[in-house]
Amino acid sequence: METVKPATAPVLLENVGYRIGGIAVLSGISLRSDAMRIGVIGRNGSGKSTLARLIAGLLEPEPGRIRIEEVDVFKDRRAAIRTVGILFQNPEHQIIFPTVVEEIGFGLRQLGQSKQDAEAGALAMLAEFGKAHWKDAPIHALSQGQKHLVCMMSVLAMRPRLLVLDEPFAGLDIPTRMQLTRQLNASGTRLLHISHDTRDLEGYDQVYWLDEGKIRASGPPAQLLRDFTNEMTRIGGGDDLSHLAS
Numbered sequence: 448m449e450t451v452k453p454a455t456a457p458v459l460l461e462n463v464g465y466r467i468g469g470i471a472v473l474s475g476i477s478l479r480s481d482a483m484r485i486g487v488i489g490r491n492g493s494g495k496s497t498l499a500r501l502i503a504g505l506l507e508p509e510p511g512r513i514r515i516e517e518v519d520v521f522k523d524r525r526a527a528i529r530t531v532g533i534l535f536q537n538p539e540h541q542i543i544f545p546t547v548v549e550e551i552g553f554g555l556r557q558l559g560q561s562k563q564d565a566e567a568g569a570l571a572m573l574a575e576f577g578k579a580h581w582k583d584a585p586i587h588a589l590s591q592g593q594k595h596l597v598c599m600m601s602v603l604a605m606r607p608r609l610l611v612l613d614e615p616f617a618g619l620d621i622p623t624r625m626q627l628t629r630q631l632n633a634s635g636t637r638l639l640h641i642s643h644d645t646r647d648l649e650g651y652d653q654v655y656w657l658d659e660g661k662i663r664a665s666g667p668p669a670q671l672l673r674d675f676t677n678e679m680t681r682i683g684g685g686d687d688l689s690h691l692a693s
């Protein structure tokens with residue numbers, strides 16, 4: 448017997464659009480998923496980062512509706528910071544404080560915790576990741592992979608229901624990617640991972656293919672990632688870099 452899907456889902460987008468400078472960057476995006484690991488694949492300029500920011504509640508959809516765990520993440524920012532976390536490609540865009548413990552504690556302060564509780568929470572997070580010795584490390588002296596891990600710990604410390612990953616592994620070497628992926632999977636957090644790299648999404652539960660601001664296909668990763676790779680290889684044989692958006 449076919450199971451009827453409930454009207455709500457942990458990740459729900461209905462007819463979402465977004466325009467920049469009068470140009471439609473995203474349109475007609477409808478997505479509803481209760482999968483634990485959701486992937487979005489798309490090439491450069493397909494609208495991935497814009498979609499990540501919309502789902503994290505940093506931009507307002509127009510038109511359309513976004514609900515994460517039933518929270519309107521743009522309008523209800525107090526609820527949103529407990530609901531969705533986001534990791535960006537460049538940790539420099541995320542890091543504010545000079546030391547690791549201050550950086551991780553900052554998110555907890557945002558949740559309303561006292562200075563002492565936030566520091567204790569940050570130390571607990573470091574211990575959970577086996578990095579208690581990083582406590583007073585100056586962030587500027589860390590490697591790129593280590594900075595990524597600090598950002599990851601900072602976001603996970605806030606225990607979001609959904610973690611949006613906006614290509615956080617781009618530019619990292621294979622061992623670093625493997626270690627960060629392992630830490631993320633071990634966290635047990637629902638992931639929505641946006642990438643142009645099929646390697647990031649192998650083994651995900653459900654993948655959406657974003658193409659020129661629209662969802663072109665969705666399904667389990669095996670076939671969809673193969674179709675995506677074939678299409679990227681076909682496009683790569685031509686010269687569509689010449690084309691300027693207007």
Ligand SMILES: Nc1ncnc2c1ncn2[C@@H]1O[C@H](COP(=O)(O)OP(=O)(O)OP(=O)(O)O)[C@@H](O)[C@H]1O
Nearest residue numbers: 467468472489490491492493494495496497498692
């Ligand atoms: N501030 C802006 N002003 C004008 N156009 C923009 C701006 N930001 C994004 N765009 C355009 O919106 C489209 C989608 O951008 P977005 O960054 O969401 O794509 P992306 O898939 O994340 O790209 P990439 O993989 O290259 O980071 C692109 O065509 C881009 O040129």
